[in-house]
Amino acid sequence: MEVSKKYKWALGGLIVMVLLNAATLFTIWINKPDVRNWRNADDRDRNPAQHFMKERLDLTDAQSDSVESLRHAHFSEVRQNRDSLNKYRQAYLEFIMSDESGNKAKKDSLLNLITGQYHQIESAMYQHMAEMKEVLNSEQQQKFKKVLKNTVFRNQHDNREHRERMHR
Template identity: 50%
Template sequence: MNIETKFKWALTGFLVMVLLNAALLTTIWIKKSGNRDGRSFRDSDRNPNVIHRYMQRELQLSDAQTDSLSALRKSHFEEMRELRKELNEDRRAYFNFIMGDEAGNDQKRDSILTELTNRYNLIENMFYTHMTDMKEVLNNDQQERFEQLMRESFMHDRKGGTIQVPHRNR
């Protein structure tokens, strides 16, 4: 087999994987379409402010700290909602590119991938900034408890177990 044939087979395999992933994601999206707000799994009597009350209780926050954290979270989630929308648009453009007639245009592919990479980096940097801003509102004891709460909430695997994350040295 010459290199051109190998490339065509590799590209075909890649496209098949993309199509299978798209089908899987579509299936997941359709199953969740009745759960658009992402909160219907919660008890129907739960209030959207439950996270604020939980953090206030667990971290023993003052009213001023609670208000600050609430404002930070609200601002962060509004910014993230817009970024995720833009990221999904970039993903759609990339998928349309792969499926379109220009799929062999390396320059356009690189441009779209660069935009996706930049968007992912921006999202991760914003998350870092958000966590840093939240920690600045807390005192040292609250920061330790906050870190523990975040580890517990963010580091669960899909089967309900906890992923082991090394604790950073202080």
């Protein structure tokens, strides 16, 4: 085949590919989803859990602000405690794998650090729930109790199913 014919075929193929790509991009552009600017999103989009609680518990704006502040502080504290817990657990695992793993005093010391962190996490949860209880009226407290029960039991059920799938 002559070079000029090869060039014409290559040029024709290139033009077809450019047209197909243009048509594909145009189709994607026409069918793109409606994406809102995240800076202008309402509370529901920024914090779905907060919106859920405000709606489900019929919170006033003041209560909603208090709950959001309490939740933020609580999750920050728990995150710090979990980071410390993970650090202690890592140290414990390194200790177990080390040559000094028979050192009972060090083992007990590391276990005390780990259980102390669990205690702090649970104490933070207790304090958080007590603070939440102060913000909510008695009717809202009952609704909150139901929401918590449903969430905890659903999470326990989901975790149990996950463990069962992993052991199959």
